[in-house]
Amino acid sequence: MERDNHQEGEAQGVKICDLPRESNPPADALATSLSLLGSHMFPDPVERNNSITVNKEEPADSLPDGTAEEESLDAEPHSNQVTELETEDTESTECQNNVSTQPSDMGTEDAATDNDRSDSGEFVVTMLAKAKLEEQGIGVKGRSSPLLEAGTQEIPAFMSHRDEDVTADSWRQHRKHVFVLSEAGKPIYSRYGSEEALSSTMGVMMALVSFVQSGDNIIRSVYSDGHTVVFLQKGPLVLVCVSSSRQTEQQLRGELLYVYYQIISMLTQASISRIFEHKKNYDLRRLLAGSEKILDGLLNLVDSDPSFLLAAVHCLPIASSLRDALSQILQKAITPNLVFSILIAKNQLLTIVQEKTVIEDTRLEPADVHLLLNLIGASSAFQAGEIWTPICLPLFNPDCYFYAYISYLDPPECTVCLLLLSTDKEAFYAVAECKKKIEEAMMAQNALSLIAKVQSYSVSQVGVSDLRHFMYKPFDVPDNYRQLTQFTSPEMEAPYSSEEEKMRLLDLYRYMHSRIHSTSRPLKLIYHVAERETLLAWVTSKFELYTCFSPLVTKSCAITAITKLLRWIKKEEDRLFIRYPPKYSTTPNPSKSSRGGKSDQQDSTDNGFLSLL
Amino acid sequence: MPEVSKMKKPDVKVVLLGDMNVGKTSLLHRYTERKFKDTISTVGGAFFLKQWGPYNISIWDTAGREQFHGLGSMYCRGAAAVILTYDVTNWQSLAELEERFLSLTDTANHDCIYAVVGNKADLTDPKAQLSQVSDMASEDRSDYEESIEPQVLSACPTPPASPASLSGITLHKQVTLEDAVALYGRILRYKGLEEKSSLPAEKMCFETSAKTGYNVDTLFEALFDLVLPSILRKRNENQESPTVDLEECRGGSSNKRARSACC
Numbered sequence: 001m002e003r004d005n006h007q008e009g010e011a012q013g014v015k016i017c018d019l020p021r022e023s024n025p026p027a028d029a030l031a032t033s034l035s036l037l038g039s040h041m042f043p044d045p046v047e048r049n050n051s052i053t054v055n056k057e058e059p060a061d062s063l064p065d066g067t068a069e070e071e072s073l074d075a076e077p078h079s080n081q082v083t084e085l086e087t088e089d090t091e092s093t094e095c096q097n098n099v100s101t102q103p104s105d106m107g108t109e110d111a112a113t114d115n116d117r118s119d120s121g122e123f124v125v126t127m128l129a130k131a132k133l134e135e136q137g138i139g140v141k142g143r144s145s146p147l148l149e150a151g152t153q154e155i156p157a158f159m160s161h162r163d164e165d166v167t168a169d170s171w172r173q174h175r176k177h178v179f180v181l182s183e184a185g186k187p188i189y190s191r192y193g194s195e196e197a198l199s200s201t202m203g204v205m206m207a208l209v210s211f212v213q214s215g216d217n218i219i220r221s222v223y224s225d226g227h228t229v230v231f232l233q234k235g236p237l238v239l240v241c242v243s244s245s246r247q248t249e250q251q252l253r254g255e256l257l258y259v260y261y262q263i264i265s266m267l268t269q270a271s272i273s274r275i276f277e278h279k280k281n282y283d284l285r286r287l288l289a290g291s292e293k294i295l296d297g298l299l300n301l302v303d304s305d306p307s308f309l310l311a312a313v314h315c316l317p318i319a320s321s322l323r324d325a326l327s328q329i330l331q332k333a334i335t336p337n338l339v340f341s342i343l344i345a346k347n348q349l350l351t352i353v354q355e356k357t358v359i360e361d362t363r364l365e366p367a368d369v370h371l372l373l374n375l376i377g378a379s380s381a382f383q384a385g386e387i388w389t390p391i392c393l394p395l396f397n398p399d400c401y402f403y404a405y406i407s408y409l410d411p412p413e414c415t416v417c418l419l420l421l422s423t424d425k426e427a428f429y430a431v432a433e434c435k436k437k438i439e440e441a442m443m444a445q446n447a448l449s450l451i452a453k454v455q456s457y458s459v460s461q462v463g464v465s466d467l468r469h470f471m472y473k474p475f476d477v478p479d480n481y482r483q484l485t486q487f488t489s490p491e492m493e494a495p496y497s498s499e500e501e502k503m504r505l506l507d508l509y510r511y512m513h514s515r516i517h518s519t520s521r522p523l524k525l526i527y528h529v530a531e532r533e534t535l536l537a538w539v540t541s542k543f544e545l546y547t548c549f550s551p552l553v554t555k556s557c558a559i560t561a562i563t564k565l566l567r568w569i570k571k572e573e574d575r576l577f578i579r580y581p582p583k584y585s586t587t588p589n590p591s592k593s594s595r596g597g598k599s600d601q602q603d604s605t606d607n608g609f610l611s612l613l
Numbered sequence: 614m615p616e617v618s619k620m621k622k623p624d625v626k627v628v629l630l631g632d633m634n635v636g637k638t639s640l641l642h643r644y645t646e647r648k649f650k651d652t653i654s655t656v657g658g659a660f661f662l663k664q665w666g667p668y669n670i671s672i673w674d675t676a677g678r679e680q681f682h683g684l685g686s687m688y689c690r691g692a693a694a695v696i697l698t699y700d701v702t703n704w705q706s707l708a709e710l711e712e713r714f715l716s717l718t719d720t721a722n723h724d725c726i727y728a729v730v731g732n733k734a735d736l737t738d739p740k741a742q743l744s745q746v747s748d749m750a751s752e753d754r755s756d757y758e759e760s761i762e763p764q765v766l767s768a769c770p771t772p773p774a775s776p777a778s779l780s781g782i783t784l785h786k787q788v789t790l791e792d793a794v795a796l797y798g799r800i801l802r803y804k805g806l807e808e809k810s811s812l813p814a815e816k817m818c819f820e821t822s823a824k825t826g827y828n829v830d831t832l833f834e835a836l837f838d839l840v841l842p843s844i845l846r847k848r849n850e851n852q853e854s855p856t857v858d859l860e861e862c863r864g865g866s867s868n869k870r871a872r873s874a875c876c
Contacts, residue, residue: 266680290633290654290678379656389657390684404657425687432660476700 062321161290166193166201177242178259178299181206184281188237188288191257191299195285205240221249232256235269236276237284246507248514251309255302258367261394262298264565265371266291268392270399297378301370306506309513310544312487313366315349318454320574325352325445327582333437337424338586340364341434344417345451347377349578352484356583365395366485376406376417386435391421406430409439409446459490462568463563468533469496469505470547472569473507474577488569488576495532502573505533509546512537516544527555536562616659623662623671628689630639630717631698632709633677634730640698649756658688659683665837668844673819685717692721692834693726693843697800701731701738701820704787711796714804726839727800728817730832733771735822737786740854742825782873793818812839 099235164171171193179198180189185206187195195202209231212219222229230252232239239256247255264272267287277281288295302308303460330341330353339358343350354364375391390401405420405428418438420431442448459469473487475508508530528535534549537557547565549558573579629637637650638659645661653786655676663670672687675681689695695718699706734741750783797814801807816835821828 287678287680289680291680293653294656341691375656379653385659385661387655387657387659389676389681425684428660 012237019334036506044547053129072283081240084432088334090434092209094474111278119508125294155387156398161192161296162194164193166197174298175245176303177240177245178256179205179240179242179297180259180263181238181240182276182282182284183236183238184208184283186283189292189295190282191296202240205231206238209238229253232260234260237263245510250517250519251510251514253301254311255308258298258302258308260369261367262295262374263288264394265368265375266294266397268399268401269394286371289313294375294378298371298374301374301377302500304506306471306489306509307366307370307487309506309510310471310487311366313349313369314489314577315351315486316345317457317488317572318350318451318456320579321451322447322454322577322581323351324580326442326451329438329445329447331582331584333434334584334586335422335427335430335434336586337422337427338420338431338434338584339423340419340421341438341584342372342419344373344376344419345454346415347373348456349373350451351578353582353584356585362396364393364484368393368395369484370403372419376419379406384590386432386433390425401425403431405425407435408434409442410452416448416451432485458489458493461490462565464564464568466550466553466557467561467565468548468550469493470545470565471509472546473544473564474542475544476542480518483581484578486577493609505548508533508535508548525560526594534558538562624668624847625693625840626671626691627675627696627840628673628675628692628693628718629676629696630675630685630689630710630714631696631730632700632703632706633679633867634678635698635699635700635703635706636823637677637696638674639762640696640730640732640832641672642828643823643829647826650667651828654678656682657782663837670837670840671811682713682717685714686720689717690720692718693723693840693871694726695721696728696730696832696836697796698730698732699788699793700718700733700790701786702733702736706794707731707788707796711799714801721726722843726798726812726817726836727804728832728836729797729800730818731788731790731793731820732823735825738820738822741820741822741827748752757824790818790820793820823832844867 009458058188081114107543140347154427174192176191178189178191179187179202183188184207187199187202189195190198190202208222209219213253218233219231221231226244228241228243228247230241230243230249232253234257239260239262241252241256243252245252269406271441272284275284275287276465305314307314313427326343330343330351332342339355341353344350349369352364352369371393372391379387385407387404387406389404389406391404392398392401400423405418405422407418407506408414409416409418418435420434422431422554424430459467469490469492471487473485475485492505496502508528512528512535515526516537524539527539528537533551534553535547536549537544537546539545544568545562545566547558547562549561553561567578627639631637633654638655639649641661642652643649645663653680655674658673658675659679661672661674663672673692675685675688696711697714699710718727794814797818798808801811819828819831819832823829
C-alpha cells in the first residue's frame with residue numbers, strides 16, 4: 001500500500017517537461033535515481049518539501065528552457081513522496097533497508113502498475129540501488145554522530161579540497177560542485193573531494209544520463225528547491241554541475257563548457273575521442289593527473305571574474321602610447337611560425353600581437369585567452385624558468401596543439417608575463433631568442449617600470465556620484481573588427497571590498513545578465529532595485545552595460561549618470577581597450593599556420609602525442 | 614658586458630626525467646634556490662640556465678605527467694646528461710623509468726651520461742633527514758634533528774611534501790639503492806654500452822632529499838663535473854647543437870639585431 005503511494009507521488013514529483021507523454025521513461029525509476037543522487041548531493045533535513053524537476057530535451061530541437069525553468073520554479077512543491085524518499089535516505093540505516101528491499105518490490109510493482117516499463121529501466125534502478133549501497137557502505141564508516149557533526153564541518157586548513165570527506169555536511173554545502181566523468185561512468189574530475197570516493201555518486205549521474213538517453217532524450221538539468229543540477233555531454237565526456245548559486249541553467253552550462261574547453265586545451269578533442277574510441281573505460285585521470293589545479297583554478301576564476309560571464313577579455317588600462325610601444329616591441333621580435341605574442345601583467349592583457357594570415361582566417365576567441373590566462377595563473381608556482389608546453393586553443397582549433405613559451409620578465413616579482421605561441425614544436429630556442437630581444441627592448445625603453453606603475457582605475461575617476469561599479473562591453477571598438485571581444489570595469493571598491501560582498505555584486509550582475517540574455521524573454525533595459533543597491537543593465541547594438549548605483553539613486557539620476565559614463569568611456573577608449581590590434585607576418589608559406597593548412601599542420605604537431613596511444 | 618651575454622648560450626644540456634610527483638622540480642628548486650617549497654605539477658617542460666664556472670648548463674625540468682609524454686624526446690634531444698628520477702617510497706616510479714622514460718633518451722647524445730636518482734630519501738632514511746645545506750637551520754625540524762640523533766623517523770610522519778604522495782605515503786622504503794644500481798646496469802645494456810668502459814654504477818646512483826637538501830648538491834655537481842668533457846668537445850666541434858642550427862636558418866633583419874646585441 002505504501003509502495004503504491006510512492007508510485008503516484010513520484011510520477012507527480014518528477015516533472016518531465018516538454019515531452020509527449022508516451023515517450024516518458026518510467027517516472028518512478030527516474031525518481032528513484034534522482035532521489036539517490038539527491039540524498040547524497042543535497043539532503044536537506046530541514047526543508048522537506050523539495051520539488052525536483054527534470055528538464056530534458058529532444059536531441060534535435062532545442063527547447064525554450066526559460067519557460068521550462070519558470071514552470072518549475074512556480075510549481076508548487078507537491079511531491080512529498082519524493083522528499084520522503086530523500087529523507088529516508090539521509091538516515092543511513094533506514095536507507096540500507098530501503099535499498100535492500102527495493103529489488104524485491106520491483107517485481108510486484110511491475111505486475112501491478114506498469115506495462116510499458118522497459119528492461120533497461122529496471123536495470124538502471126537495480127544498478128543505482130547497488131551503487132547507493134556501496135556509497136552508504138563508504139558513508140557509514142566516515143559518518144560521525146550528529147552530536148559531533150558541528151566539529152567535523154570545519155576543514156582543517158592544510159587539507160586540500162581533494163582530501164575532503166565527501167560524506168561530511170561541509171562537502172555538501174559547497175556552493176558549486178563540478179564533476180567530470182567519462183561515458184563509461186569513470187570519474188575524471190571533481191572540484192571537491194577525491195574522485196575515488198565519489199565514484200558511485202558519479203555512477204549514479206551517469207546512470208541518469210544514460211537512462212534518459214535510452215529514451216532518445218538528453219538530460220539537461222534537474223531542479224530542486226535549493227539546487228540546480230546541470231548536465232553537459234561533450235563527446236565522450238559528461239560534465240555535471242550541482243549549484244546552489246541561483247545562476248541560470250544557461251550560465252551554469254556555459255561554465256561547464258569552460259571546464260570542457262580547459263580539458264581540451266590540455267589534451268585536444270581529437271586525442272580524447274581517439275582514446276575513448278580505442279578504450280571505452282579508459283581512465284582519463286592518467287592523462288589529466290597533475291592538471292586538477294588548473295581546473296580548480298579555472299572554477300575559482302569563473303566564480304570570481306566577470307570575464308567569463310561576459311565572454312570578453314579584460315585588458316589593463318594603460319596609456320595608448322605605452323601600449324603601442326609594447327606592441328611594437330613584440331612586433332619586432334619574431335621567428336618563423338610564431339602566431340601570437342601576448343603580454344600579460346597582473347593576469348590581465350597588456351597587448352596581443354597576432355600573425356597576419358592567422359587573424360585573417362580566424363579570430364582569437366575570448367574563451368581561448370581566458371584558458372591561457374588561467375593556465376599561466378595556475379602554473380606560476382615555479383616562475384624562474386622558461387616554460388615550453390603544448391597547448392590547444394579549443395575555439396581556434398580543438399584538434400591541434402600550439403606550443404606555448406611562457407616566461408616572466410620581472411623575476412622575482414613575476415607579474416609581467418610573456419606568452420609566445422608557435423606552431424613549431426621544435427622552436428623553443430628560436431622563441432626563447434625572441435624573448436631575449438623583447439627583454440632587451442623593454443629594458444631600453446624602461447617599459448617594465450612603466451608597467452609596474454599601471455593600475456586598474458577607480459570608479460571615482462568617472463566623476464559620477466552614486467555610481468559604484470560598472471561593466472561595459474562594446475561590440476564595436478573601432479578597428480576591432482574580428483578582434484577579441486573586450487570589456488572594461490573599474491576596481492571593486494567599498495562597499496564591495498570583502499570577498500562576500502564582491503561575490504554578492506557578481507551574483508547581482510549574473511542575475512541581470514540572465515534576464516538580458518534570457519532565451520524566452522530577453523530584455524534590453526532593466527532597472528532593478530535590490531536590497532542594498534540599484535542596478536541598471538542596458539544592451540544596445542553597440543554595447544552591453546551593467547551598472548551598480550547606491551540604493552538612493554532615482555531612475556532619472558541613473559539615466560543621466562549612464563550618459564555621463566558613456567561619454568567618459570568614449571573619451572578614455574584609447575586607454576581602456578586594445579584599439580589597434582597589431583599584426584606581424586612570420587609565415588613565408590601562408591598555409592603553414594593558417595586554418596587552410598590545418599591538415600598538414602595537425603600531422604606535424606600532433607605526432608608527439610600520437611605516441612601516447 | 615659582451616662577455617655576459619655571450620655566456621647566455623647554453624653549452625650543455627641536462628634533462629630531468631621521471632614519473633610525476635617524484636620531485637624533479639623540487640630537486641632543481643632545492644639546487645638553484647636553496648629552498649624547498651610546494652611546487653605544482655609542471656606543464657610541459659621548464660628551461661633553466663645554470664652558470665657552472667665559465668660554462669652555461671641548460672637544465673630541462675620536464676613534466677612527469679603522461680599528458681606530456683610525447684614531448685620527452687624533444688626535451689632530450691642532444692642531452693649530455695639525463696637524470697632519471699624516482700621516488701624511494703614508490704616502487705612503481707622506478708618501474709616507470711624503464712617502461713616509459715628510458716626510450717625517450719634515444720634522442721640524447723650518444724655519449725650521454727645517466728644518473729639514477731631516488732628522491733624523498735628523508736622519508737625512509739634517518740641520515741637523509743639531516744640537512745646538508747647550511748642555510749637549513751631556519752627550516753622546519755632541522756635544528757632539532759641536528760642536535761639529537763635522528764631516530765624520529767617513524768615518530769613524526771613527514772607531511773606530504775609536494776603535491777606528491779597522493780599514491781599513498783608510506784615511510785616504508787620500497788626501492789633500495791641496489792634496485793637502482795640494477796636499473797643502471799640495464800640502462801647501459803639498453804644503450805649498448807660496456808659496463809667496463811662506462812661510469813660505474815656507484816658513482817651514478819644517488820639517493821637524495823629535495824626537502825632536506827640531502828645529496829642534492831652532490832648530485833648536480835658530480836654530474837656537471839662529468840659533463841665538462843662533453844662541453845669541451847662540443848666547443849671544439851664548433852657547436853653543432855640544435856640550438857645553433859635553428860638560429861642559423863633564421864633569416865631577416867631581426868637576426869642581425871640579435872647578433873649585434875650578442876657580440
